[in-house]
Amino acid sequence: MADQIIKGGKELDAFLRSLPVKVERNIMRAALRAGAAVLRDEARANVPVDSGALRKSIKVSTGFKKGVVRATVKTDPKIAYYAHMVEYGTKPHLIKVQDSERPINWRLTGKRNKLTYMSMRTINRNALKIGNTFIGPVVSHPGAKPSPFMRPSFDSKSGAAIEAVTAKIRERLTKEGINVPAPEAE
Incomplete structure (x- = not known):
């Protein structure tokens, strides 16, 4: 300058x-x-x-x-929380389902330690979703150019x-x- x-x-x-x-x-x-x-x-x-x-x-x-x-x-x-990522770019990284977003896989019934089945909704919440497609619990992101x-x-x-x-x-x-x-x- x-x-x-x-x-x-x-x-x-x-x-x-x-x-x-x-x-x-x-x-x-x-x-x-x-x-x-x-x-x-x-x-x-x-x-x-x-x-x-x-x-x-x-x-x-x-x-x-x-x-x-x-x-x-x-x-x-x-x-636009991502503005800094556009400005400076990102390195290749893994994107995972956050632990706070993972529900308990097995639901407890009224009796202690008695487990019931895992619902389809629970399975879907353990996977990353792009559009209407469930991808899996971890995605490898290639990074982005600045x-x-x-x-x-x-x-x-x-x-x-x-x-x-x-x-x-x-x-x-x-x-x-x-x-x-x-x-x-x-």
Whole structure:
């Protein structure tokens, strides 16, 4: 990634710090959200689509903690818990029926230690199922190649994100009635 040069960064920071804290915080939150939205849109464009859940789960959030405004682009683990596996890939591994998912094979009747038959439902719950096919208690997964979508988004669009941040700062300062000079042409 090429280094990003922001002209007037020190002056802009000093000016923003001279504003009331609430105004500075609101301006920076809006600006960082605009920059993060650029990265979010690029990540959504880069994500491999299967069901679309991973694409929909990529969100922007902002926060303010200990005097620092932050913006985050992340996936919602409730919607797409597997996002890290898509980004980084997986090694070959075994998939087993979890012990917590295995019912007791033999059901006890009212008398202690007297066993009854194993039901078909119990047998099916001891096997992994893909679609309507029961496979067995263990499957050898070949692994998955990485399909990065977050990191390349940052690498390719960080300059555009910085431009979006500065444009939003300029827009919000103008809205507050503060005269903002036009950006310097390069």
